[in-house]
Amino acid sequence: MNLKHLYYFWKTAKSGGVVRAGEALHVTPQTISTQIRLLEESLDTQLFARDGRALELTPAGQVALEYADEMFSLSAELEEALRHYPKGRPMEFRVGVSDAVPKSLAYRLLRPAVDPADPVRIICREARLERLLSELAIHKLDLVIADSPVPPSVDVRAYNHRLGASGLSFIAARSLLALHPGALADGGDFPACVGRLPLLLPGEGSAIRRCLVDWLDRQRLRPRIVGEFDDTALMTAFGRAGVGMFAVPTVIEAETLASGDVQLLGRAEDVNLEYFAISVERRLTHPCVLAISNAAREGLES
CATH class of the missing domain: 3.40.190.10 (Periplasmic binding protein-like II)
Known part of the structure; x- marks a missing residue:
């Protein structure tokens, strides 16, 4: 499967049509339509139902969109993870700590992220969970430490990584x-x-x-x-x-x-008091976050 064809399909489905997708990608609508047709032919499956100029996803198109969301989300995470390895200056790690988490416990969880052999500039923010999650959503924070998962009332796409319980x-x-x-x-x-x-x-x-x-x-x-x-x-x-x-x-x-x-x-x-690391990543990749997660498994549960 040609990933470029899949990307054009994904952009069209997310944008709501070939015209808007073309504007976002700086190509003509005809180019978009051609790429989608080639994708459908290679899969021998119709992804869009066409009604004049309007496009609607078929059931197969819905499945394709879900997979494409995951694939291109992971692609963005990979790019972000690699950007965390700047050369010539200390890595910056921005973490928010919910004000409900005891300070000594927050220190215990965050201490493994600071390695003297690999200098890290750690920036800690303390606030209510809802505010921290809003900053996480716009990438002002790399991680949030909290005593609860993302509340259902908060419209933020984030993932809960359980650190342990007490x-x-x-x-x-x-x-x-x-x-x-x-x-x-x-x-x-x-x-x-x-x-x-x-x-x-x-x-x-x-x-x-x-x-x-x-x-x-x-x-x-x-x-x-x-x-x-x-x-x-x-x-x-x-x-x-x-x-x-x-x-x-x-x-x-x-x-x-x-x-x-x-x-x-x-x-x-x-x-059962539970503690979570909340990130926009489905899979943890930031080295500081991985250090926190691994140390919490060994220390918090003991």
Whole structure:
């Protein structure tokens, strides 16, 4: 099959006719028509149903268009991937991090992309997922790190690459527990103790909040909510100050407890917090993204 003929067919189907396709390709409509006819003859299949000057895809043409979309999309991805290998200057890696992803976890995921032996200039943006996806769609970002896949309400063609999952750990400052000596009755009967302490919640719209609220409902627990935070680092700071207990992904539990001013109440191991790398590529090709994906498989799931 002649790929040039297929390309002309694809352009015609996407443009809505041979005239517009010819204008886009800077060739005459007759040239376009000839190329499509040669393609149909080589395949012994009619791809367009002709009604005067109007063209409509036949069922076979619909199938051909779907394959052509994939082929030329991969071609564009290949070109973009090769452009990521500039010579004479560091590679630039532009990544957006959803504000719902804990900073320490974001660092853990992004650290493998920075290799001292192969200098990379990393540019990080933090915002709500919807804004980051809009920047990804116009190629202002190479990747978005998020705690949820692309929402159905967002009209962006992007692909979700699952990095891993984590349970949920409940943590409280020792100063908070001193103010509520009865909270850890019976040796700290988790999860019942969660209902006896004030709670700090992640911001609305975050996956960790949805999972946390669902878990509380299943456990029939109604702790008193004393704060809500879009920024997880700020929530953790208030938690360390003893304002309320808080929940973090179990994967960063150890580093959260390392300071010694907080202690673990228990783990909700039936909670499944997932993390995703979102890109416009169906197949990951950017070397920084591949490094993140490979390291996450080994570290995030462990």
